[in-house]
Amino acid sequence: MSENHNSIHNGGGFNLSRRRFVKGLALGGAFTGLGFGGSVFAATMKQARPLALRGTEFDLTLAEQAVNFTGAPRVATTVNGSLPAPLLRWRVGDTVTLRVTNLLPETSSIHWHGIILPSAMDGVPGIADDFQGIRSGETFIYRFPVTQSGTYWYHSHSGFQEQTGLYGPIIIDPRESDPVEYDRDYVVMLSDWTDEDPNDVYRKLKKLSHYYNFNERTHADLVRDLKAKGLKATWNDRKMWNRMRMSQRDLSDVTGYTYTFLTNGFTPAEGWSGLFRKGEKVRLRFINGSAMTFFDVRIPGLKMTVVAADGQNLEPVTVDEFRLGVAETYDVIVEPKHDMAYTIFAQDIARTGFARATLTPDPSMAAEIPEMDPVPDLGHNDMGMGVHGMEHAGHDMSAMNHAQHQMPDGQMMSGMDHSKHQMPNAQMMPGMDHSQHQRTMSGGVDKATLKPNPSDFTAGPVTHAMTEYGPHVDMRADAPQYRLDDPGVGLRNNSRRVLTYADLRNLRVSADLREPDREIELHLTGNMGRYMWSINGVKHADAEPLRWKLGERLRITFINDSMMNHPMHLHGMWSDLETGDNNFLPRKHTVVVQPGSRISYRVTVDAEGGWAYHCHLLYHMLGMFRTVIVS
Numbered sequence: 001m002s003e004n005h006n007s008i009h010n011g012g013g014f015n016l017s018r019r020r021f022v023k024g025l026a027l028g029g030a031f032t033g034l035g036f037g038g039s040v041f042a043a044t045m046k047q048a049r050p051l052a053l054r055g056t057e058f059d060l061t062l063a064e065q066a067v068n069f070t071g072a073p074r075v076a077t078t079v080n081g082s083l084p085a086p087l088l089r090w091r092v093g094d095t096v097t098l099r100v101t102n103l104l105p106e107t108s109s110i111h112w113h114g115i116i117l118p119s120a121m122d123g124v125p126g127i128a129d130d131f132q133g134i135r136s137g138e139t140f141i142y143r144f145p146v147t148q149s150g151t152y153w154y155h156s157h158s159g160f161q162e163q164t165g166l167y168g169p170i171i172i173d174p175r176e177s178d179p180v181e182y183d184r185d186y187v188v189m190l191s192d193w194t195d196e197d198p199n200d201v202y203r204k205l206k207k208l209s210h211y212y213n214f215n216e217r218t219h220a221d222l223v224r225d226l227k228a229k230g231l232k233a234t235w236n237d238r239k240m241w242n243r244m245r246m247s248q249r250d251l252s253d254v255t256g257y258t259y260t261f262l263t264n265g266f267t268p269a270e271g272w273s274g275l276f277r278k279g280e281k282v283r284l285r286f287i288n289g290s291a292m293t294f295f296d297v298r299i300p301g302l303k304m305t306v307v308a309a310d311g312q313n314l315e316p317v318t319v320d321e322f323r324l325g326v327a328e329t330y331d332v333i334v335e336p337k338h339d340m341a342y343t344i345f346a347q348d349i350a351r352t353g354f355a356r357a358t359l360t361p362d363p364s365m366a367a368e369i370p371e372m373d374p375v376p377d378l379g380h381n382d383m384g385m386g387v388h389g390m391e392h393a394g395h396d397m398s399a400m401n402h403a404q405h406q407m408p409d410g411q412m413m414s415g416m417d418h419s420k421h422q423m424p425n426a427q428m429m430p431g432m433d434h435s436q437h438q439r440t441m442s443g444g445v446d447k448a449t450l451k452p453n454p455s456d457f458t459a460g461p462v463t464h465a466m467t468e469y470g471p472h473v474d475m476r477a478d479a480p481q482y483r484l485d486d487p488g489v490g491l492r493n494n495s496r497r498v499l500t501y502a503d504l505r506n507l508r509v510s511a512d513l514r515e516p517d518r519e520i521e522l523h524l525t526g527n528m529g530r531y532m533w534s535i536n537g538v539k540h541a542d543a544e545p546l547r548w549k550l551g552e553r554l555r556i557t558f559i560n561d562s563m564m565n566h567p568m569h570l571h572g573m574w575s576d577l578e579t580g581d582n583n584f585l586p587r588k589h590t591v592v593v594q595p596g597s598r599i600s601y602r603v604t605v606d607a608e609g610g611w612a613y614h615c616h617l618l619y620h621m622l623g624m625f626r627t628v629i630v631s
C-alpha cells in the first residue's frame with residue numbers, strides 16, 4: 001500500500017450505522033462544506049484541493065451517507081464517504097488494482113468511463129463478460145493496465161446510483177512529458193443533485209415528460225406572452241405547440257426545478273474555489289458527471305484554450321465558451337493576468353440554474369456572477385426539418401400553416417445556413433488556421449502517406465426503418481444535416497466564440513488511417529410524450545446485439561430523430577469523430593448528437609467481448625441502449 005493510499009478508509013469499520021453527515025449548503029452561515037474527494041471532516045477549506053488517491057492499489061467503499069445540499073437532509077451514495085467520489089490519479093504503464101466493496105443495500109458496479117480495458121473489467125452488469133454487478137456486502141477486484149493519459153471519470157452503472165452521487169474523477173499522468181504546459185491543475189467536476197428519489201423523477205417523466213419544464217411555460221412566460229402578444233396570439237401559439245405535442249423548450253427533461261447544480265460537490269451558494277497567481281497557466285479539467293444536464297461553460301474575463309477532449313490531446317483552440325454534454329470532458333488552459341477573482345459559470349442548457357466556482361488569487365476575493373442567458377427556443381433545424389418541412393407521426397402537417405410555424409425568435413435560424421453545414425472539406429471550419437496544420441507530423445506517419453479527405457458531409461436522403469413507425473416514435477427527421485460547426489441551441493450568435501465539434505482536431509495523426517470497411521446508420525428515436533427512448537425505434541430489451549468483427553474499421557452515422565441532444569457513449573473503443581480532416585480525427589468516448597442532426601465517426605474494432613453502447617442521459621439509457629459483441 002502506498003502511503004496515501006486510501007487514507008480515509010477505516011479498515012472495515014465503515015458501516016451504515018456510522019453514516020457521516022455531509023453538509024452541503026451552509027445554512028446559517030457556518031461553512032462546514034464538503035471537501036472535494038476528501039474526508040468530510042478534514043474538508044473545511046473552500047478551495048480544498050481534491051484529495052487524490054494515487055498509486056496502483058485502491059480500496060473503494062460504496063455506502064449510503066447523509067447529506068444536505070438544500071436544507072433538507074437526504075441520503076446519498078458515496079465512495080469512501082465522499083461526493084463526488086475521490087479523485088483517482090493513475091500513471092500510464094502501471095497496472096491498477098481497485099478493490100470495490102459494496103456496503104449499499106443493493107447491487108452496484110463501477111464503470112471506468114473512457115478507459116480502454118478488457119471487457120470483463122468494464123463494469124457494466126449483464127454486458128461485460130460474466131460481470132453481474134457487485135452484490136451488497138461483496139468486494140469486486142478490478143485490475144487492468146493503464147494505457148492512456150488524460151482526464152476521465154468513473155461512475156456506477158447500476159440503477160440510478162449515478163444520480164445519487166456515485167461518480168468521481170480520474171486523472172492519468174503520461175509517462176513522457178505532457179504536451180500541455182501548466183503551473184496548476186484543477187478538476188472541475190459538474191453534476192446535478194436532486195432531493196427527490198430518482199425513481200420518483202423517472203416516474204414523473206413517464207407520466208408527464210414536461211413535468212420539470214412545464215411550470216416555467218405556464219407561469220412566468222404566460223404572463224409575459226399575454227402582455228407582449230395578447231390573448232389570441234398567445235393562445236394560438238400554445239395550441240400549435242400542444243397539438244404537435246412538443247415544446248419549443250424541450251431542451252432538458254430534468255431541470256433546475258429539482259436540480260441543484262454542483263461543482264466538485266459544492267452548491268452554487270457555497271461555490272468551490274481554485275487559487276492561482278497571476279501569470280500562471282492553470283489547467284482546468286472539466287468533467288460533466290451529471291445524470292441529465294448539459295452545461296454551457298464560460299469564465300467571464302478569461303479566454304479558455306481547449307487542449308483536450310475526452311482525455312485526448314487536441315490541437316489547442318481558444319474560445320470564450322463551450323457546451324459540455326453529459327459524460328464529456330474538456331481540458332482547458334486559462335492564464336489570468338490580473339490579481340482578481342473570476343467566476344467559472346456553468347449554466348444548464350435550459351437556463352434553469354447554474355453551477356459556479358471561483359478562480360482567485362486570494363480566498364477572500366469573490367467575482368460577480370453573470371446573469372443567465374435567455375431561455376432559447378428550438379428551431380426548425382433542431383427538429384431535423386431542414387428546408388423541406390417536418391414529418392411528425394400522428395399529425396397532419398399539411399394542415400399546418402407554415403407561417404405560424406416560424407419561431408417568434410429569428411435568432412435560432414442563424415445557425416441554419418445550409419451552405420455552411422455542408423462540409424465537403426475542412427476549409428469552412430471556423431477558427432482553423434490551415435497553415436498550422438501543415439506542420440511536421442508526429443506519430444511516425446510520413447506526410448506523403450496521408451490521404452485526402454473522403455469524408456462525405458453532404459446529407460443524402462434519409463430513410464427510416466419500418467421499426468421507426470408507430471406510437472413509440474413521435475418524430476422522424478426529414479432532412480437531418482451535419483451541423484459540426486453549429487454550437488447548438490442557445491449558443492448561436494451570442495457574440496461569444498463558442499467551441500464546436502468542427503474545432504476539434506487531434507494533436508497527433510489518427511491512429512488508424514484506414515478507410516471504413518462498412519457503415520452502420522443508427523437512428524436515435526423516441527416518443528417524448530410517453531418518455532420512451534429507443535434506437536431505430538427498438539428499445540434495448542427488444543433489440544438484438546450489434547455484432548462487430550474484430551479488426552474491422554467501422555463508420556457509424558447517427559441520425560437524431562428527436563428534439564433532444566443525446567450524448568452517445570461507446571464503451572471499450574474510441575469514437576474517431578469525423579470533423580473534417582481524417583488524418584487528425586479527434587478521439588472521443590462520448591459524442592453529442594444534436595437534435596434533428598446527423599454526425600459520423602469511425603471505430604477501430606479492436607476490443608473483444610461485450611460492450612455497452614448507449615445514450616448517457618440516465619433516464620434515456622434504459623431504452624436508448626445497445627449491447628455490442630465483438631468477436
Ligand SMILES: [Cu+2]
Pocket residue numbers: 533565566567615616617620624
Ligand atoms: Cu438520450
